[in-house]
Every structure is written in C-alpha cells, then in structure tokens.
Amino acid sequence: MQETQLQRVQEAVARCRDLPGALLPMLHAIQDDLGYVPPEAVPTIAKALALSRAEVHGVISFYHHFRSAPPGRHVIQVCRAEACQSIGAERLVARLRERLGIDFHGTTADGAVSLEAVYCLGNCACAPAVMVDGALRGRVTEAVLDEIIDTAALVDEHVGVAGGAR
C-alpha cells in the first residue's frame, strides 16, 4: 500500500469511526475510494474500532462485495440469478469468458477488466442484465457485450488509463 493510500484509509476511518455499527460504512468508504480494502488497512481499522484483526478480516471475507486486491480498471458484473438465466445469462457468461480469457474473480492480464458474478441487479424484467463500472445495462446481447468490451479498451487508450472502477 502506498503512502497516499494509507492516508486515504486513515481519512475514511476518521470519517466513519463514530457511526453506530461503523465497520461496514468504513469498509465501503475505503473500497469506494480505493477500489478495494487493502489488507494493510486492517490493523488501522481494527485499532480504531477496538476490534481484533481477525474480527475485521472475518467481516471482510464474509461479504462478497469487498475485495482484498485491486480490481481491473473496469469491472463487469454479470447477473447469474434465475430471471437472467431464463433468458440467456449463461450465453453472456460464455461470451465474456471467451472474449476476456478469464473466469469470475479474474482480471485480464493487462489489468483492463475484472469479471464478477452478481445475483440479481433488480433489472429482471429487462434481463439479462450486467453492470459495468456501476452503470446498469439491460436486454444485453452478445453484440452489446462486445461493444462494452471494445469501448472499455478504447476508453483506456484515449484517457491513458484512468481509474474506471467505482
């Protein structure tokens, strides 16, 4: 973890520590800012909330949302729940695996895209659904996916790789 990251963790900790039930808001604040919760942040969090490191780690690992490693510059979340399955989600999953050459929880070698599974995005009447860097997409076809992947690559080229993940 870099110096500036540690500073940002400390800021998030200071902002949240006095909330009732502070741990989840704190972890969210850190991940919203850095894209993940660096393992090196755990002692700082534990100290601020008078918890053991094991307790903090236990919470981080319990929840699917929290990441302990930085994601790619773009995060594609594919819904794998029933409504999306009923209308082709698994075709999308196959397409993504093929195009990106990675599986769920993976990040492409160039660090451009991470692939994650989600179970319902509340877009079940416009299924299948995916979320790209926090933007919801519905009635997604393989062609739309291709466009999403190509755009992600293009955007990176133009802005010289800025932060993509929410």
Add this chain to the structure above:
Amino acid sequence: MTVRIFVPRDSSAVSVGADAVAKAIADEATRRAIPVAVIRNGSRGMLWLEPLVEVETPAGRVGYGPVTVADVPKLFDAGFDRGAPHPLCIGPVDAYPWLAKQERLCFARAGVTDPLSWSEYVAHGGSRGLRAALAMTGADAVAAVTESGLRGRGGAAFPTGIKWKTVLDTAADQKYVVCNADEGDSGTFSDRMVMEDDPFVLIEGMAIAGIATGATVGYIYLRSEYPYAERALMAAIETARSVGVLGDDVLGSGRRFELHVRRGAGAYICGEETSLLESLEGKRGMVRFKPPVPAISGLFGKPTVLNNVITFASIPIIFDRGATFYRDYGRGRSRGTLPIQLAGNIKQGGLVEKAFGVTLNELLYDFGGGSASGRPIRTVQVGGPLGAYIPESQFDVPLDYEAYASIGAMVGHGGIVVFDDTVDMARMARYAMEFCAIESCGKCTPCRIGSTRGVETIDRIIEGRDRGAQLAILEDLCNTMLSGSLCALGGMTPFPVMSALKHFPQDFGLGPDGLAAAA
C-alpha cells in the same frame, strides 16, 4: 407553449437507454426550436416499453415506447410533441389496459411524478398519512395497521400490526425502525422501484412507524447492488429533512424522527432479519437464534420495527384512506394489494399491482403476453430462489398466502420468474442448491454442508450414475435441511429442488412416475 416530455430516470429504463433518449429529445427540440421541458419521472413499471417517453397534451399524457435515440428525429417529424400518431405510440398512458387493469395503491404515483419533487409528492396525496398519524395516539395508530390486515411483504407475511404493537408495548430508552431493502430475490424489483420512483412514500411510511411506536431513529439497509436507489434515497432524505418531514420536529409536531441509509455488501443472507441486524451492527451476517424477536430486542439490543420496503410503502395510504379502504382489497387472510413483478422470459414484464387473488394465468398471459421467446411457458418460480417451481396445471391457483401455502408454494416478495420450454429443470434444481451453498451464513451444518452435497448428488443424477440411490440421498438431504436449519435459506432451498423433481422428473432422466426406470 413549452411541452412537457417525460423520460423515466428509473434504473431499468436507464439500463436500456433512457438517459441517451432524454438527451436526444432535448437536443432535437433545441435544433428545431421547439420549447420542450424534459422531466425525469419514475417508471410506470411497463418495463418492456422502456424507455417509455410520455408527452403531455390537453387530452392527457400520451406514451411512446420503447424509444431509441434513432427514433427521436422521426418522432419529432411525426409531431409526437403534440401527441401525434406514430408506430411506437401506445395512446393515453393512463388508459393503457396493462396499467388501467391494475389496482395501484402502493405504486399510485410511480411514473406519474418526478420522484424527487416534494411538491409533486404532496400534490398527489403524499404526506396526508403522516399528518393523520401525528394526530393519533400510538395505540390507535398501531390498531389501524392491525385493522388494515397488512402482512409483511418481505416474504414471511407476518401481521405488521402485531409486530408494531410489540415494539410500542416494550419500554426502552431508544427504539429503532429498520427497513429491509436488501431485495435479494431474483425476479424482484418492487423495492427498488419504490426507492427510485417514489422514495418519499417509503420515508413517510417509516416516519409513521416511528411516530406510532415511539422510535426516533430509522435505518434503511440497502443492498449494494442498487447504486441508483441509493442516490435517489440520499437525495429524497435530504429534501425530507429540509421540508421538516425528518428531523427534530416532524411536520411541526414536536416529535423526532431521523433516517439513515446503510449499504449492504452482497450477502443474500443479510435479507434475513436477524442477519441484517448483525450486519447493521458492523458484524458478519450470522443469523441469530429467536427469541428474542427483533421487536423486543433488535438493533443494538433495542426494540425494533423491522419491515420490508413495500410494507412501509403501504402504510401511508392506510392512514390517508383508512384501514377499511385498504382491507377491502384482497381475499381471505391476504388483504390489500401486492406489487407483483413479472420477470425473466416474459414478453411484457414489469410491475403489476393487484389485489390478492389474481391468478398466474391472468398474470402470464393477459398482462405478460406469454414468453419473450415466443415459446410455450413451461414453469414459473414464484417467491424468489426459495420458492417452488409451479407447473402449468397450477397456473389457476389464486395468488394469496394461504392458497399458495396449500400447494407447497410461496408468494414471498411477489416475484415471478418465467421459463419457456427450453429450461432444464435439473439444472435449475442444481442451481438452487449451489446458490444456498454460496450464500449460507455457515451456522448450521445441514445448510452449509447439505447444499454442497446436494449439488454433487444432483450432478450424479444428471449423469445417470446410480439414479435410484442418489434420489434417495437427495430426498434425505432435503429432509435434513428442512428440519435442521435455523432459517429459511437452508430450510426452504428444498422447495425449488423438490418441486422441480416432482413436476419435471423427465429432466432428471426419470420416468413420469419419478422412478429411476427410464435411466
């Protein structure tokens, strides 16, 4: 004269292009020097028509959908800004049968108003319920909820009034109101729509709960998969504070009610109420043993009103129009209306609010128009991932809590996921077990280990290895999960599995009698 044109801001509409359409309409109007005000309303819930653009005319609002950016210049050419005909035109939206046939109590304003406009909320009946509640004693307010017959819409269908009475009657220095906005069931989005399309109704319902029971602080536990709803709620809460609905002096009554949003973190089990409370307290979402019930010892050990979004959103109209008005809808012990969500492989999917008693046949064919693929509908799953798969022979059972329980099914949160005849029910059964394994909190062995064994056993059945013995093992596993689980995740995962096996044995390589003979 400036024409008012409505383009929904609902995330489902945005997911299929509403933002781009809104911008295209504004740009094209400027180009043509037509004075237009683009208003971002909520969604009407006719989600297959999204983006559904509405134009205000002297004869009411006329709808066009689904509109793409490429359609916009052609719509202007046709004169849609005057409500002129066009192939995408559905006519006056309020008279459109899909909508007109509904009984919208909870969703009366959705799609009609700008969700973030307090003045429009009030102009369309909002805040009257809270004012009525403020004029009542706590006991009378709670009695009104009991009398309305309202039962929790989160899944367990527990009478809301009884819960509130327990909180009212439990003395404490602090009480809480917690809204379960975890909406984890596949095929459900009514909570999301309330939060994005009419968030003040949820805020008002929670404030009434606080006023009625003596709770001064509320939390909305919102799933992390709903960033659009989070932004809408934050903005609405900010406005509610500024107009004095929230804060130290609720509508000048001298009563206090404060409200906060807390984000979940992608754990399905945190929709279970005690797991949710653990999570709100900053812990892992491990399910608690009951008793004590949350109404007596809930958040931080204090008496807590804990209800689903739709339950709270049903409260204001009960106080505005009266308990009898509400209970006159519905049948048997299922009173009022249910916002039903038509999802998955359905041609006309979206939100249908109807009094209890509507049948799947009406929902799937009259409203839904059949499958999206055009193939025959084979089965539907009602009530989320723990709900049974229902075969066509039961599509005429009236949708109410008791009638569904009597066929081993569950209304749950009112989500209906539609599958056509290409569905492989053995795979769906396997998925139910897999989902349970992924989402188990880990407290009970039958749920944690049994679900993984279930996946393996179904795999063997699919492969045709020793089917008879494997079937016996699966049945045994299901029985152990049914009886040996602390909560409904482990305790009800057998429902989708066993219903798939019972109604569709051929998908498991079995004869129609469910025996392994056909292997």
